[in-house]
Amino acid sequence: MGAVSEPNNLDDLVVRLSGVGVRRGRSDLLAGVDWTVELDERWVVLGPNGAGKTTLLRLAAAELYPTVGTVDLLGERMGKVSIFDLRPRIGFTSAALAARVPGDELVRDVVVSAGYAVVGRWREAYDRLDTDRAMELLGALGIAHLAERTFGTLSEGERKRALIARALMTDPEMLLLDEPAAGLDLGGREDLVARLSTLALDPDAPAMVLVTHHVEEIPPGFTHALLVREGRVVVSGLLDDVLTAENLSKTFDQDLVLERSGDRFFARRR
Ligand SMILES: Nc1ncnc2c1ncn2[C@@H]1O[C@H](COP(=O)(O)OP(=O)(O)OP(=O)(O)O)[C@@H](O)[C@H]1O
Numbered sequence: 001m002g003a004v005s006e007p008n009n010l011d012d013l014v015v016r017l018s019g020v021g022v023r024r025g026r027s028d029l030l031a032g033v034d035w036t037v038e039l040d041e042r043w044v045v046l047g048p049n050g051a052g053k054t055t056l057l058r059l060a061a062a063e064l065y066p067t068v069g070t071v072d073l074l075g076e077r078m079g080k081v082s083i084f085d086l087r088p089r090i091g092f093t094s095a096a097l098a099a100r101v102p103g104d105e106l107v108r109d110v111v112v113s114a115g116y117a118v119v120g121r122w123r124e125a126y127d128r129l130d131t132d133r134a135m136e137l138l139g140a141l142g143i144a145h146l147a148e149r150t151f152g153t154l155s156e157g158e159r160k161r162a163l164i165a166r167a168l169m170t171d172p173e174m175l176l177l178d179e180p181a182a183g184l185d186l187g188g189r190e191d192l193v194a195r196l197s198t199l200a201l202d203p204d205a206p207a208m209v210l211v212t213h214h215v216e217e218i219p220p221g222f223t224h225a226l227l228v229r230e231g232r233v234v235v236s237g238l239l240d241d242v243l244t245a246e247n248l249s250k251t252f253d254q255d256l257v258l259e260r261s262g263d264r265f266f267a268r269r270r
Pocket of ligand 1 (some may be wrong): 024027047048050051052053054055
């Protein structure tokens with residue numbers, strides 16, 4: 001599965017992977033991946049540890065080149081375009097990025113500095129408009145009151161939200177979230193899922209791709225799913241078609257039951 005479906009409008013394509021493989025030494029981190037993401041789509045990428053989810057997201061973030069196949073991002077072919085032109089058009093959050101943010105950086109500056117595509121080493125004067133925009137985003141994520149705190153003093157949940165605000169700072173055409181709810185308590189997870197749901201349902205929001213291990217973390221409003229296992233796409237397509245007990249069981253190599261309550265999903269072993 002995972003065949004490239006023909007998009008309605010080529011201009012709306014934000015990601016197109018064709019026959020993509022990523023090889024390191026003798027290991028295939030990814031193999032034979034075909035995937036397209038359109039502007040109005042919100043994708044969840046699900047799979048067990050080590051399946052290749054982060055590798056897939058890093059390809060979409062222009063952080064990694066494929067070993068084989070082609071990657072088109074926002075209408076540009078990777079390898080033929082400067083990644084420095086491409087990256088401000090892509091919002092990306094990950095644990096690796098969080099680890100690079102200096103603990104003594106003010107939260108407001110963590111967000112504003114996204115416009116300069118650097119963390120921790122910008123000290124240029126910045127525009128008042130940038131500050132206003134950063135404050136607006138921190139407000140939308142419910143942490144405007146933390147703007148003057150240093151990043152290092154934030155809780156895990158507050159850091160995740162600050163980094164999502166940062167990822168949105170450049171008004172990207174695509175927002176990539178690598179396990180945004182990892183490490184959050186139940187309240188923190190539910191709060192984040194609700195905020196991501198609001199974003200997902202906003203027609204003006206960018207295309208979104210969210211990587212997770214847990215179906216409970218799928219925000220309402222997400223439209224598509226890609227299930228990956230051992231570097232290969234198990235199935236991809238519309239969320240309602242793809243998210244079945246059978247597909248999940250295949251992906252996680254467990255006999256799983258999937259339950260749906262309203263617009264949320266829950267899974268457990270049979
Ligand atoms: N540079 C590398 N060299 C060799 N193997 C690597 C390299 N980078 C990643 N891997 C391996 O590739 C596989 C896929 O890694 P990736 O981080 O994409 O998985 P993931 O699905 O995001 O996992 P997790 O859910 O645990 O974060 C893993 O088995 C990982 O150990």
